Amino acid sequence: DAGVIQSPRHEVTEMGQEVTLRCKPISGHNSLFWYRQTMMRGLELLIYFNNNVPIDDSGMPEDRFSAKMPNASFSTLKIQPSEPRDSAVYFCASSLRQLHEQYFGPGTRLTVT
Amino acid sequence: AQTVTQSQPEMSVQEAETVTLSCTYDTSESNYYLFWYKQPPSRQMILVIRQEAYKQQNATENRFSVNFQKAAKSFSLKISDSQLGDTAMYFCALGFGNEELTFGTGTRLTIIP
Numbered sequence: 001d002a003g004v005i006q007s008p009r010h011e012v013t014e015m016g017q018e019v020t021l022r023c024k025p026i027s028g029h030n031s032l033f034w035y036r037q038t039m040m041r042g043l044e045l046l047i048y049f050n051n052n053v054p055i056d057d058s059g060m061p062e063d064r065f066s067a068k069m070p071n072a073s074f075s076t077l078k079i080q081p082s083e084p085r086d087s088a089v090y091f092c093a094s095s096l097r098q099l100h101e102q103y104f105g106p107g108t109r110l111t112v113t
Numbered sequence: 114a115q116t117v118t119q120s121q122p123e124m125s126v127q128e129a130e131t132v133t134l135s136c137t138y139d140t141s142e143s144n145y146y147l148f149w150y151k152q153p154p155s156r157q158m159i160l161v162i163r164q165e166a167y168k169q170q171n172a173t174e175n176r177f178s179v180n181f182q183k184a185a186k187s188f189s190l191k192i193s194d195s196q197l198g199d200t201a202m203y204f205c206a207l208g209f210g211n212e213e214l215t216f217g218t219g220t221r222l223t224i225i226p
Contacts, residue, residue, distance in 0.1 A: 033213060043204065043216040056213065089156060100146045100165075102214060104158035 002026075004105035006092050012111045018080040021108045024073055025094030033102060034067055034077050035091040043091075049075065082112045115140045117207050119217035126195055127225050133180075134190045134220045136205030146208045147181065147188045152219075153201040161203070164188065192222075200224045
């Protein structure tokens with residue numbers, strides 16, 4: 001299995017630009033999670049989906065952030081407009097209900113200048 | 114609310130020695146799962162070991178084992194015969210079924226040659 005795939009691995013953009021992060025979960029997994037990691041706040045959950053349906057988006061910082069999961073094999077996290085404080089590593093993870101453990105992608109390092 | 118506490122920000126140990134990383138947690142739930150994740154400099158989050166709260170037997174994965182004390186809400190990770198490749202950040206995490214994980218702040222472990 002290829003594991004969780006994220007793209008791009010690195011993204012550098014200017015403040016005000018739209019940023020789209022992509023994730024392909026492990027085939028057969030039915031839950032998908034988006035996390036953000038920063039030095040100040042550590043790992044924090046942004047949103048998660050179960051069977052493509054958003055279950056908890058209380059961690060989404062503000063309306064500038066949105067996430068979609070149009071099908072079982074693809075999800076996006078969009079930031080519009082981006083701000084320097086959005087700079088972080090964004091992880092996508094997937095899991096299978098019967099196993100309970102989450103498998104993480106390699107992360108996307110986002111830098112907003 | 115659930116909390117996970119890792120009280121050791123940094124640790125170092127000589128290669129081939131044994132090291133124990135501490136983790137305490139708090140939850141009012143009776144059915145939960147505990148995990149240790151490793152994050153090497155590559156930043157990939159790697160699942161090291163998991164423990165189901167309903168199991169009394171401590172989980173073991175090769176050189177990695179846990180000491181799960183449910184009454185004390187303690188979940189420590191023991192690494193035996195430590196290797197240079199064990200150098201990483203280690204995160205303790207608490208989860209419930211197929212829902213999000215709550216992470217500790219991490220312990221930075223350095224294996225000294």
